[in-house]
Amino acid sequence: MAGESGVPDGGASATPEVLALAKVVSRLRAEVVDLEGLASMTAVVERTKGVLMAREGVTADTANRLLLERAAEHRRTLLEECWLTLGRVTGAGPAATPAQAVPAAGAVPTLPREPGPSPFDTGRYVVADGGRPTGHRTALAALARSLAGARTPIETARRLYEALADAEDLGAVMIYTLTTAGSLKLIGHAGIDDALAEQWSHVPPLSGIAAMEAIEAREAVWLEDPDLDAARYLLIGEPPERWPSRAWLPVPGYGAGAAVVGFLRTRRGPFTAGTRTLLRRAVRLCGGLLHEGGAVRGSLPLQADVEAIQTIFDAMSGPVVLLSPLRGRTGEVEDYRIDAASPQSVDVAGRHGKELVGRRVLETYPTVAGTALWEGYLDALTLGAVYEGEPFLYEDVSAGVPERSTYSVRATRLGERLVVTWIRHDTTDRETRRLDDLQRLGNLGWASWNLLTDTVTWSDQVYAVFGRDPALGPMRLEELPEHLLPEDLPALGAAVQRLLGDGTAIDQYFRIAAPDGLRHLRIVAEAQRDADGSPLEVHGFFQDLTALRAAEMALRESERANLVQRGTLKAERALGARLQDTLLPIPEQSLELAGLRVDVAYLPADSGLNVGGDWYSAIELPDKSALFVVGDVAGHGLAAVGTMAQLRFTAKGMTITGSPLPDALARLNALLLHTATDAHSATATMVMGRYQPWDHRLTWVRAGHLPPLLIRDGAATYLPQPQGTLLGAAFGSSYGQEVTDLLPGDHLLFYTDGLVEEPGEDIGLGLAQLAETALRLVREGRSGALATALAGLRDGHRDDICVLEIYVPPRPDPTGPV
Incomplete structure (x- = not known):
């Protein structure tokens, strides 16, 4: 026979060496068994990987990754996932894999059948x-x-x-x-x-x-x-x-x-x-x-008595506690200690059952000292009489709010202790109203399941959460899988097992196919256990999260659309900027045209993602004259850039072929009107001038544009404006022209409204400030880069700025050296 240690009995002949060797052999045997178990586990994993490789046509690494991902998704261990995968193969075959499609409203999904007992079996x-x-x-x-x-x-x-x-x-x-x-x-x-x-x-x-x-x-x-x-x-x-x-x-x-x-x-x-x-x-x-x-048997008799009483209390449905008196040095009772408590016992802090054990009465109900109830406890303890007090009002402050309740208390002596029971009379109606409001506002309902009597109770709101006819009564546990989405079945099954099998509280999300469509639900529940840890009753609530999920999905869709829109605008801006750079290159130094010096400055708007339609042209014509144009298309974006390119090249083409300037504006106006569509129409302003070097004369026209600024002999004046309405505004518009002789030392500025406009200010004020600033810069000797200097002074501008400066150099002195 083997001894209790597992070492063979050797009698008197067994030496210490033999005993030591026997212990080593015993431990080695256990380690061999453990290694065999590890080898068996490894074989299961490798076999499952082979099944996945054959069934899904993947590599060994991919099969291993799939097993890990599926195990994590369904909250299983790797070996559990392996056994479930092998069970599907040897059972129903590949066709038994549950479908992932969401069932139609009211449809009953086909549920996967996994090996082992179902967690939704009431009998468990x-x-x-x-x-x-x-x-x-x-x-x-x-x-x-x-x-x-x-x-x-x-x-x-x-x-x-x-x-x-x-x-x-x-x-x-x-x-x-x-x-x-x-x-x-x-x-x-x-x-x-x-x-x-x-x-x-x-x-x-x-x-x-x-x-x-x-x-x-x-x-x-x-x-x-x-x-x-x-x-x-x-x-x-x-x-x-x-x-x-x-x-x-x-x-x-x-x-x-x-x-x-x-x-x-x-x-x-x-x-x-x-x-x-x-x-x-x-x-x-x-x-x-x-x-x-x-080595130690039993417990102290007193403690055994308390444990026996606690076992009895665990089976009781009402509030009852066992109190031990705590006496001071004089022998007087100063307080009572709670040695046992039934599950329904609760104090003013909300502590229940065994949470009260070890606490004192004045800790759980601090204002009871000195009351008739306190004297009743003393009488029951010292005289042995049963104390049955009249209903009394007890007031306490919970979370800063005074609460009053009416109690009836009964106290009976048990040896050197007291058994106390009580009833609270006035909370039912108030708590029922509060609970109804909570369920309605939170779209949730409470449910309970008594495992002793196998009775399920639902509040009215749970029927609404599940979309179930109250005439059918509460849903049995076995019915629940019939309404679940297949992919949610393993996780909810594991949660049910934790709650009902182990008594662990759960908070689980799942989806059901209700008569009106898919619903997103949540269950939060805990189990009330007996002294041995076995669940006796389950309490919790179901909450309908469908509206919340819909709002979350709408928010995600809005965020996605916003990201797409931002990406589109960013791409549009980049494309527009590239087009604008290609169509409208800004020279890095002054141009020389028809004996004039021409400088250009262009600044895009400081805000917004869209590019604008401001443009300029400064070219030499076939007869050696020079054409100067500054225009501004209304709006921003690719459409504005496209209209700008259309006007810029058309205007150049018509003037090169000899069209008079007023006729060119009229044709550009007709072009915009005839190319307008229901989705897009464009308007633009323009100022255009032709300079003849042989007589130093500038002929110019305008279409709704601001007047050119002339700086001459220490004065800044705006040229008189010829007739000319906005391009693209109306059919049959006519355009006039003005002629201005340019003298040596003159500075003439063509510009767009971004240089002078301020939101909320009169345009006249902006024009006056431009004239004053330009004149000051010329007087300070900064006329060499007047266009750039003026544009650079406009911090925080909301519109594009384009400035074209024409400078007439002094004529050579005929008497000077050749």
């Missing part, structure tokens, strides 16, 4: 379990009587096995304790032979051990699918098919006394809620026996 969670609670209570009672005579962990494991084997198809029980080195030591077992016990007498501190995970997390680990479990864990007591379902439950312990009990069943399938509760309570009965490997 209802504590009633087909009438088994009575059998469970009988088994617990028998186990409690049996464990009373247990003296060692070996006896504890045997009595657990004997009490539960028939009722739960139990095949074996294994009890481990956590050593100081972090490994697991087998201290008790039943249902397995000595060879298997020796093989698993020590388990090194490795990852992937379910028993170790249960101790570390202080949560039960339920292994219900042998294929998935073998992929995720190194199963103690292989082969997997021998015990197709297993459970590892941590024993309530303290520090180094941490222990875990393993229940290995011969039955396939999940552990029902009733079975989970039975096993949790069975392990709790072993807590004192297994503390520190059996």
Whole structure:
């Protein structure tokens, strides 16, 4: 026989060297098993990659990446995703892969069938379990009587096995304790032979051990699918098919006394809620026996009484607490400590049930001292009389707001303690109104599910959230997948398992196909658990997020359209600027035309993304005269640039072929009017002059443009304007002309309105300031770059600026040197 340590008994002949060697062999065996498990996991991954490579025609690296992405998307481990992928291949085949299309309104989607028990099976969670609670209570009672005579962990494991084997198809029980080195030591077992016990007498501190995970997390680990479990864990007591379902439950312990009990069943399938509760309570009965490997047994009688009372309180539906008096030096009761509390007990701070244990009465209800209730507590404690007080008004301040409530309290002595119960009378109507307003404003409704009675309750708003007829009653858990989108099924199923199986609160988003279309919903829920951690009732709310999702999608679409528009405008500006640079090159130095010096300055607008339609021309004509043009097309953008190019080249073409200037303007006016469309029409201003060097005469015309500025002999004046309306404004417009002789030293400025206009100011003021500034610059000797200087003074201009300066140089002195 093997001893409890897993080392063979050697009797008196066993030497220390033999014992040490046996321990090494035992640990090596465990490490070999772990390596075999790792090899098995690797084989599963490689097999799945091969399936993906064959089915989807991808490389090994791509198959590995797909597995990782799908596992992350569905919140699974890599091995879980591998087993699910292999299950689809060996089951329904590739055609069983769920469709990704969103179902039409009212349609019922075809759901994928994954291996293993469905998380939407009501029978997994209802504590009633087909009438088994009575059998469970009988088994617990028998186990409690049996464990009373247990003296060692070996006896504890045997009595657990004997009490539960028939009722739960139990095949074996294994009890481990956590050593100081972090490994697991087998201290008790039943249902397995000595060879298997020796093989698993020590388990090194490795990852992937379910028993170790249960101790570390202080949560039960339920292994219900042998294929998935073998992929995720190194199963103690292989082969997997021998015990197709297993459970590892941590024993309530303290520090180094941490222990875990393993229940290995011969039955396939999940552990029902009733079975989970039975096993949790069975392990709790072993807590004192297994503390520190059996070295410390039981607890103080007083604490045992409190634990028993707490167990009773856990099953009660109303508020009730157990109070212990706290006495001062004189023996007088100064306060009471809450030693046990039912789940429905709540204080003014909103703390419930076991959150109150250990707190004082004056901490939970600070203004009760000195009241008739306080005196009633003292009478019940000292005289043993039952105190039943009249309903009284209790006032407290919560979050800065005074709150008044009416209570009835009853106190009864229990030994040296008090059992206190109470009823709050006046909150129902007020809280109901507040809850109705909250549900209506937040488009959410509350729901609850009592796992003891298997009753589901919905508020009226939940029916509206699901688009369900209230006559049909609340939806059963099994019905929910019929309305879910297939791609949301795995995530919601995992959330349901966490909530109903493990008692973990959830906050999960999912979508359903309702009669009026797709709806985006959210569930937030938590479980109320008993003393053993088994969920007894679930409370939460469903919220309709459809309108919020629609608003988010509209916002994203608006942002996308805005980005597209910005990109379009940016591209348009860049294209327009390139066209403008190509069509209208600005010379870097002065031009010499017909004996004149010509300077040009052009500045685009400081704001906006669009380019403008300002332009100029300064060319020599075939007869050696010079043509000067400055124009401004209304608007900005590519259309303005296109109109500018059309007018610029047409005007040059007509004057080169000898057309009189007034006729050229009339034809340009007709051109704009005839090329206008419903989508686009253009107008433009223009000033155009022809200079003859043989007689120094300038003939000029205008079409709605500002007058040229002449600087001569220390004065700045605007030339008289000939008749001429805006180009593109009206058919049949006529244009006049003026003739001006230019003298040596003259400066003549053609310009666009961006040089003189200010928003909100009269144009006359801008013209006066231009004349004053230009004259000042000439007097200061800056006439060599007058156009550039004037344009540079216009900071923050909102329109394009184009300035063409004509300077008449002094004529050569005929008496000077040749």
